[in-house]
Amino acid sequence: MATISNTTGLAPIVQGRIRVALIGCNHRTAPVELRERVAFTSEQALDAADGLRRQGILEEAVVLSTCNRSELYGVPADPAAAVTDAMEDFLTSYHRVPRADLTGRIYRWVGPDAVRHLFRVAAGLDSMLLGEAEILGQLRAAYGQALEHGATGPVLNRAFQGALEVGKRVRAETEVGARPMSVALAGVKLAERVFGSLKGRAALIVGAGAVAEQVVEHLRNRGIGRVRVVNRSPERAAELAQQIGGEAVPWESLAGALGAPDIIVTSVSATEPILTRAMLERALAAREDKPIFVVDLGVPRNVAAEAAGLYNLYLYNIDDLGEIVEQNKRAREAEIPRAEAIIAEHVAKFETWRATLEAGSILDDLRSRFREHREILLRERLAEMKHLSPEEHERLASITEELIERVLDDPAQRLRKNQSMRSHLGAIEALRHLFGLDDSGEKSRK
Amino acid sequence: MASHLQYLSLALYAASFVCYLRFLYVSNPWAGRSGTLLLAAGILVQYFALLQRSHGAHSVPYDDLYGSMSLFAWLLGVTYLGLELFHRQRTVGAFVTLLLVVWIAALDLLAPNQVLEAPLARGALFDLHITLNTWAYAAFALAFVLSLVYLVQDRVLRSRHPSATFWRFPALDVLDRMSRSSVWVGLATLGVGVLIALIWERGLVGAFSWLDPKVIVTVAILAVYIAYLRLSRSPGWRGARAAMVCALNFVIVLFSYTVVNLYLTRFHHF
Numbered sequence: 128m129a130t131i132s133n134t135t136g137l138a139p140i141v142q143g144r145i146r147v148a149l150i151g152c153n154h155r156t157a158p159v160e161l162r163e164r165v166a167f168t169s170e171q172a173l174d175a176a177d178g179l180r181r182q183g184i185l186e187e188a189v190v191l192s193t194c195n196r197s198e199l200y201g202v203p204a205d206p207a208a209a210v211t212d213a214m215e216d217f218l219t220s221y222h223r224v225p226r227a228d229l230t231g232r233i234y235r236w237v238g239p240d241a242v243r244h245l246f247r248v249a250a251g252l253d254s255m256l257l258g259e260a261e262i263l264g265q266l267r268a269a270y271g272q273a274l275e276h277g278a279t280g281p282v283l284n285r286a287f288q289g290a291l292e293v294g295k296r297v298r299a300e301t302e303v304g305a306r307p308m309s310v311a312l313a314g315v316k317l318a319e320r321v322f323g324s325l326k327g328r329a330a331l332i333v334g335a336g337a338v339a340e341q342v343v344e345h346l347r348n349r350g351i352g353r354v355r356v357v358n359r360s361p362e363r364a365a366e367l368a369q370q371i372g373g374e375a376v377p378w379e380s381l382a383g384a385l386g387a388p389d390i391i392v393t394s395v396s397a398t399e400p401i402l403t404r405a406m407l408e409r410a411l412a413a414r415e416d417k418p419i420f421v422v423d424l425g426v427p428r429n430v431a432a433e434a435a436g437l438y439n440l441y442l443y444n445i446d447d448l449g450e451i452v453e454q455n456k457r458a459r460e461a462e463i464p465r466a467e468a469i470i471a472e473h474v475a476k477f478e479t480w481r482a483t484l485e486a487g488s489i490l491d492d493l494r495s496r497f498r499e500h501r502e503i504l505l506r507e508r509l510a511e512m513k514h515l516s517p518e519e520h521e522r523l524a525s526i527t528e529e530l531i532e533r534v535l536d537d538p539a540q541r542l543r544k545n546q547s548m549r550s551h552l553g554a555i556e557a558l559r560h561l562f563g564l565d566d567s568g569e570k571s572r573k
Numbered sequence: 574m575a576s577h578l579q580y581l582s583l584a585l586y587a588a589s590f591v592c593y594l595r596f597l598y599v600s601n602p603w604a605g606r607s608g609t610l611l612l613a614a615g616i617l618v619q620y621f622a623l624l625q626r627s628h629g630a631h632s633v634p635y636d637d638l639y640g641s642m643s644l645f646a647w648l649l650g651v652t653y654l655g656l657e658l659f660h661r662q663r664t665v666g667a668f669v670t671l672l673l674v675v676w677i678a679a680l681d682l683l684a685p686n687q688v689l690e691a692p693l694a695r696g697a698l699f700d701l702h703i704t705l706n707t708w709a710y711a712a713f714a715l716a717f718v719l720s721l722v723y724l725v726q727d728r729v730l731r732s733r734h735p736s737a738t739f740w741r742f743p744a745l746d747v748l749d750r751m752s753r754s755s756v757w758v759g760l761a762t763l764g765v766g767v768l769i770a771l772i773w774e775r776g777l778v779g780a781f782s783w784l785d786p787k788v789i790v791t792v793a794i795l796a797v798y799i800a801y802l803r804l805s806r807s808p809g810w811r812g813a814r815a816a817m818v819c820a821l822n823f824v825i826v827l828f829s830y831t832v833v834n835l836y837l838t839r840f841h842h843f
Contacts, residue, residue: 299601306740316740320730323744415808418745439812447733454735 144206145484147286148185149241150214150233151198154255157232165222165229167192169272175199175221176278184213187280189273189287191248193265195255200245202282211235242286242477246470249294251304257459258303263294285480293473300469301462306455310448311341313455314422315349317448318390321420321441326350328389333357333381333401335367336394338424343371346390355388357381359395382406386413392422393429400431407434422448489558490539497531578622579643579677585615586650586673593666597741605663609654612670616650623647639680641707646676648704648711652758656715660751664743668718698773705766706791710826712759713798717823719752723816745812752819753805756798763795790829797822 152162167175172190179185185201192198199218203210215233219226236244244253249266251258270287273279279287298304307313315325322328330351332339335358343354354373358364361377368375376384385391385406395401402421407430411419416439423430423444435442505527509520592608595601626640653669656662726742729735743751774781782788801822805815 299603300599302599317730317735319744320726320735320739320742321745323746412808416811418812438809438814441730443733451733451735 144488145282145481146203146206146238147200147241147245147282148203148210148214149198149200149236149244150211150218151191151196152229152232152234153196153198153253156234157229161224161228161232162195162197164224165197165218166194167197169268172269173272173276173278175217176273176276178221179214179217180204180278182213182217184210184217187283188278189270189283191266191269193262196248196253198248200241200283200286202280211237239474239478242289243470243474245286245290246293246473249290250297250466250470251294252297252463252466252470256308257456258298258305258462259308260298260304263291263298266294267291281484282481286477289473289477293470296469297466301465303459303462303466306458308452308455308459309341310424310445310452311338312345313448313451314342314392314424314443315345317441317443317451318420318422319349321418322389324349325390327352329353329355329387330390330392331355331357331376331384331388332367332373333391333393333429334395334425335363336424339392339394340367340371342392342422342424343367343373347371351390353387355384357384382409385410389418390420390422392424394424395429397425397429398427400427400429401425402430402434404431404434404437407437407440411437411439424448490535494531494535497534498528501527501531576622576625578618578625579680582615582619582622583674583677585611585618586670586677589615590667590670590674593663593670597664597667605666608663608666608670609657612650612654612666615673616647616654619643619647619650638683642676642680642683644704644707645711645714646673646680648708649673649676649714652708652712652715652755655758656751656754659754660747662743662747662751664741665719665722665748665751668722669715672714672718696773698769698776702766702770702773705762705769709759709763709766709794710830712755712762713794713823713826716752716755716759716819717826719748719755720816720819723748723752724813724820727813727816749805749812749816752816753802756802756819760795760798760802763791767791767795787829787833790825790833794822794825794829797825 152165154162157165167190172192175190176188179188179199179201183204186204187202189200190198191200197218199214201210201214215226215229215235218224218233219229234244247253249263251260251262254262266287270279270283270291274284274287307316319325325346326349328351330343330346330353332343332354335356346354354368354371355376356364356368356371356373357376357378357380358367359378361375364375364378367373381401385402386409391402393402407419407421411417418439418441421430421434421440421442423442426445428444430442430444434440505520505524509515509523515523589608589611592604592611596605596608623640623644626643649669650673653666657666722742723745726739726745726748729739730745771781797818801815801819804810804818810818
């Protein structure tokens, strides 16, 4: 019986036979050059999961591989073995990476800590961009693929379904996943605060910087209507317009083009503002004072600062957006304790379920052990009692079977009713040791 | 005097407020849906409370302060629920339900033990007139709340320092449309209500009391809200300025509902 410490904040856990084990590396522990070398394609992920099970390292396996992490999750086939060593050996041999290259780059967790890590990944707490939503989809895809392939079993199913629930809860109940974390998205989200849905709205892109392209991408995702592109270089304007399905407008027509769009994004290298207060005033008048949302991504600024005072014109420059992103980042970080509380709750739930499973498995093992003894005893004793008829043999067999069931009935009932089986794990393991069930477990596995 | 049903409706509105507030803070869709369901339940229960009261009075409960204010709160809830379903926008729910809770709780402080006396029998047309006019006041109150939220949201957007709850607030465009819808409801109910009063009084005495202060103020209310609808689509006014006009218009509604009712009119004490 092994008692290990853990980082979940729960009482020390007595490790049973059913455990989740994990090894992996992520953006915090390994540079991109190394992460590339141990990454899995989706086909490789399935192949690796098969390999881990075929080689008898794991009974259940899921491989999660994204641009920021490669992780192997599993349930050890042999509870007594140093499973994470075997998993690491597998990883290095699969990718033909010298083990020395991974030294200090790999993290290993077993038991509740592995589950907690999985839940933190699902919640986006372990992501490079705190609370990002993409990881939940990647996790769902990796698990779905393994499930469909038959690589998972009850333990990993429970763990990954719990992880998906944690991911959803954390995003629904905390601010960890809320609020934009990039300048481009912040600009678009602010425009939504003015116009509501951006579907069918018109946008004008002045200049063709990288961030402006990101803004256009977000606008496109939200069903923006007409997009026009103005650039000093007509070729670049035509290129970007074609890329985004918009329309190129000559630089000379910039002033005239200002009256139509609801959203203007500027990203031009210029020493002087290219949009003056007077130009925007005329644009507003042409729109009968319908609001215009302006995102100025230029440095130096492309829009005259005085324009900010115009009625129904909402102007945000790169510093304003940067400040909002920083503020959002702080707000997300402040939500981490609430997310951790949700994770702790689900880890505790998982552990309770695991303990119940452990207790159930010991009853099955006990039943098998009693039956083995009964068979031997009946064989020996019945050989001495030759005067008994076959019907009497049958009767004896049936009575002894009933005896076993009666002996095990009480603990089975208690198990069904007991909600805090987790605290009895130590006793369960002691029982297993007392009856020598560890050996029988090995036998049955083999 | 408050009934058990009235207390139950108050509890449901309070629970709805908590759910809407949670929805505003963490954007949990279930919290929003629960807010809507609890509000609908509160409205239903308050309807039965009003019905109970009207059975005692044999008319719509408008003759006493408690009944009148209770009817106002109920119609405010009904109007908001309609707008929420029409515009599919729940983020204003917290403000409206808070107003409902404060309003109904204030009833028990202002008129806790008012004994209902049977009013003069004035007929169904008159009851409809009062109900529609009260509904108009409730709709204008809702437009007032929406305009205030608009002004706050506009101010935050202009300051370029959005706060935590800012991201949950409805968009300016949505607030503007909801406010206009609410004013349309108010104008329609007030217009029909006045028309019914005209028919009722003409049938009774053969004339209409045009010079009664309540009538004059009501015409002024119709005029200022029609002006708002016009201004909210006019250059130079659309947006925050129109929202300001809408918010200020409500001062006249309050004046009509309080000062005019209590001190100026000869017979419009409802």
